[in-house]
């Protein structure tokens with residue numbers, strides 16, 4: 802059974818390990834560095850933490866409050882079992898609770914798994930150069946990314 806809950810101090814090392822094996826370069830650096838600053842939720846299977854997502858809420862002109870999934874990762878051995886989906890669904894529940902009208906995330910267009918995850922949950926995809934990308938790029942710190950996912954909550 803998959804349980805999604807807030808990260809506790811005892812989960813930190815495990816979550817950092819999942820980010821370390823899931824990301825490279827600046828994504829790896831920032832996902833770990835921001836662990837203590839962003840709200841982090843974890844997915845647990847039989848008591849083992851197997852995935853995590855870092856979240857924040859921001860405001861953006863024309864969009865109001867926007868909930869952002871800054872980083873999401875599932876341990877390689879646990880991918881493809883619906884865990885990423887459960888993390889994003891819980892993020893959306895928290896964003897609604899906090900009065901967000903939109904949820905958003907960003908990634909590289911080469912990240913097929915991330916694109917599959919967000920589109921299967923009803924997010925629209927906006928490429929660099931599009932109006933939506935330009936409007937949300939700063940709020941999402943999407944400088945290294947070239948697609949933004951957006952969903953009306």
Ligand SMILES: CC(C)(COP(=O)(O)OP(=O)(O)OC[C@H]1O[C@@H](n2cnc3c(N)ncnc32)[C@H](O)[C@@H]1OP(=O)(O)O)[C@@H](O)C(=O)NCCC(=O)NCCS
Nearest residue numbers: 823873874875880881882883884885886914915917918921
């Ligand atoms: C992106 C990631 C979090 C997805 O987690 P996951 O637990 O494997 O995803 P799920 O099993 O919940 O899959 C959700 C949907 O995406 C699809 N999907 C997931 N991985 C896929 C892949 N590699 N190729 C194609 N589709 C994929 C699933 O089929 C599913 O679609 P469906 O609901 O229509 O059947 C995971 O691949 C990961 O940790 N990647 C490395 C880190 C990363 O790139 N994070 C995103 C950028 S911040």
